[in-house]
Amino acid sequence: MKTWLAIVLSLFLIVSLGINVYLWLSLKQHNDKAYALEASYEHRLDSDKQLETQAQLVDETQVNEKAEPFNNERSPANFSPMTGTNTAPNALDDLRTSSPLVNQEQLESLTTLLNNEQYALLATELTNLLKYDPLNESLLLLEGELIELTKPLSTAIVHYYDLAELPLSTETLSFIDAKIATLYQQAQTQLSQDEQWELVARLNEPLYQRIPDARHYTLNLAEAYAYQQKLTLMEDVLAALPSNDRDANIIRNKAYEMRDIANADATPNKSEIEPTGSEAARYQTRVTLERIGDQYRLDVKALNQKATMILDTGASTTAISSRLFARLGRMRNLTFIGNFNIRTASGTIEAPLVQIPRFYFAGYEFNDVSAIVLPEDALPDADGLLGMNVLGQFDFAIMPQSSELILTERD
Numbered sequence: 001m002k003t004w005l006a007i008v009l010s011l012f013l014i015v016s017l018g019i020n021v022y023l024w025l026s027l028k029q030h031n032d033k034a035y036a037l038e039a040s041y042e043h044r045l046d047s048d049k050q051l052e053t054q055a056q057l058v059d060e061t062q063v064n065e066k067a068e069p070f071n072n073e074r075s076p077a078n079f080s081p082m083t084g085t086n087t088a089p090n091a092l093d094d095l096r097t098s099s100p101l102v103n104q105e106q107l108e109s110l111t112t113l114l115n116n117e118q119y120a121l122l123a124t125e126l127t128n129l130l131k132y133d134p135l136n137e138s139l140l141l142l143e144g145e146l147i148e149l150t151k152p153l154s155t156a157i158v159h160y161y162d163l164a165e166l167p168l169s170t171e172t173l174s175f176i177d178a179k180i181a182t183l184y185q186q187a188q189t190q191l192s193q194d195e196q197w198e199l200v201a202r203l204n205e206p207l208y209q210r211i212p213d214a215r216h217y218t219l220n221l222a223e224a225y226a227y228q229q230k231l232t233l234m235e236d237v238l239a240a241l242p243s244n245d246r247d248a249n250i251i252r253n254k255a256y257e258m259r260d261i262a263n264a265d266a267t268p269n270k271s272e273i274e275p276t277g278s279e280a281a282r283y284q285t286r287v288t289l290e291r292i293g294d295q296y297r298l299d300v301k302a303l304n305q306k307a308t309m310i311l312d313t314g315a316s317t318t319a320i321s322s323r324l325f326a327r328l329g330r331m332r333n334l335t336f337i338g339n340f341n342i343r344t345a346s347g348t349i350e351a352p353l354v355q356i357p358r359f360y361f362a363g364y365e366f367n368d369v370s371a372i373v374l375p376e377d378a379l380p381d382a383d384g385l386l387g388m389n390v391l392g393q394f395d396f397a398i399m400p401q402s403s404e405l406i407l408t409e410r411d
Contacts, residue, residue, distance in 0.1 A: 102129060107138055114142065119150050137172045144176075148183070152350065153338025154206040157183055161210055187337050188220060190355060190370050194389035196317050199340050199353070200224040212240060219247055226255035229262070283409040287362045291403050298405065300386065301360040302371075303328055307383035311398070311405065315387035317353075319372040321379040325354070333357070335368075342372055349375070361390060362407055 113122040126143050133139065140163055148156040160180050164173055184207070191200045204221035211217060218240055225234035234255055241248045289296040289311065296311040302320065305327050309318075320328075328334055335355035342351045352373045359369040370389060379385070395408040 102133060102136055102139065107142075110139075110142055114146060114149075117149075119146060122146055123150075135166065135168070137168055140166070140168070141172070141175070144179070148338070149336075150339070152202075152340060153183065153187055153353075154203050156338065158206055158210050183338065186335075187353075190337055190353075190368070192220075192223075194317060194370050195227070195392065196370070196389065197224045197227040198316065201228065202340060203338075208237065215241070219251065222248065222251050226251050227258070229255070229259060231255055231259070285362050285364075285407045285409075287405040287407065289398075289403045289405055296398065296403070296405070297382065298361075298386065300384075302356050303333060303358055309384045309386040310379075310382045311391075312385040312387055313391060313398075315385050317370060317372055317389050318359075318385060318387040319374050319379070320354075320356075320384040321374055321382065322376050324383040325373045328356070337370065340372070342374075344374070344378055346378065349378070351375075359390070361386070362405075366390060366393075 110122060110125060113119075113125070122142075123146060126139055126146065130136065130139050130143065144156070144160055144163060147159050151159075157180055160176050160183075164176050164180075168176075184203075187203055188200065191197075191203065201221060201224035204217050204224060207214070208217045208221045218237055222234050222237040225231070225237065234251070238245075238248045238252065287298055289298050290308075291297075297308050298311055300307050300309050302324065305324065307320070307324055325334075335357070337353040337355055339350055339352050341348050354371055354373060356369045356371055357367065359366040371384070374384075393410070395410060397406045397408075398404075399406060
């Protein structure tokens with residue numbers, strides 16, 4: 001009995017030992033697999049971090065290459081592309097679609113399209129190139145110049161403000177700031193001088209909306225509304241300034257003073273009466289008019305070009321036909337101010353405003369006369385319209401009986 005009990009206990013011990021050995025081996029194998037899997041995962045993480053770091057370094061390199069300084073030796077009217085933008089492909093090109101390289105020859109070709117007024121083709125080329133190289137400064141500035149020549153001036157200036165928010169080089173950003181100031185000040189000065197208040201408003205409205213904190217846009221827009229007697233709009237704009245702002249109150253006072261004068265003035269229109277008096281006659285000039293239907297025409301001279309214009313006392317600015325514009329040598333002899341939306345008898349059109357350096361009329365010489373360039377079909381039988389930016393410098397009267405224009409110099 002004791003022998004059998006000893007055998008049973010021995011067998012039990014052997015089986016228990018075998019089970020323990022089996023469990024230990026199984027646990028060890030499971031742990032080895034877990035350690036291997038963890039090591040593999042850590043190795044993969046390390047590899048991913050290394051690839052990410054490498055990609056970031058490549059991105060920084062590419063941005064630095066794109067931010068090369070712009071060669072600012074060009075004038076606003078003559079675009080000279082920057083140099084040194086041709087860079088070799090880098091490792092990032094293997095991870096995404098490679099961008100085309102824009103070399104000096106391509107930039108010169110694009111500039112030729114601009115100079116030859118092939119604007120539609122240039123716009124297509126720039127769109128395709130900027131799709132793959134959106135921070136190429138030469139392309140962006142060329143696009144800005146294209147917009148200057150083909151879109152309203154306010155649109156061009158807003159576009160430059162958008163460019164100024166991009167991560168461009170310091171030199172290019174300085175060029176853009178100077179461009180904005182030059183374009184705006186040139187137009188604002190010319191339009192205010194000619195009392196083209198409707199165009200002043202159209203210039204400043206989008207800029208005021210884009211940068212409402214810009215004091216000069218606020219005041220200039222309010223002044224334009226004041227001179228047009230749009231008093232509610234004027235007050236809405238001036239509400240952005242403190243109530244005790246000195247310049248704002250000057251505009252307000254002027255606007256309401258003009259309103260009161262207009263309401264109290266019951267004298268006949270000066271253009272309907274012939275000036276009298278021997279003293280006044282000393283400063284009078286009589287201009288012969290040619291009457292065709294209900295239009296009066298007269299001879300003028302723009303630079304060295306003789307022209308026949310329609311007398312238009314309802315036009316706030318003088319206009320020239322595209323034919324006269326071509327005879328004057330286009331932009332070579334005229335200063336381009338910008339494009340504006342102009343109301344004509346046939347509707348609103350987009351037309352360029354230019355500055356004629358010398359303009360002759362009735363024996364007088366005028367400097368820097370602004371003029372809208374109208375398409376040929378808008379002025380089929382004349383070289384232009386003589387508007388109030390010239391006529392308004394005189395007291396004048398139209399004499400229908402004798403077909404004369406009588407001009408009286410102002411003191």
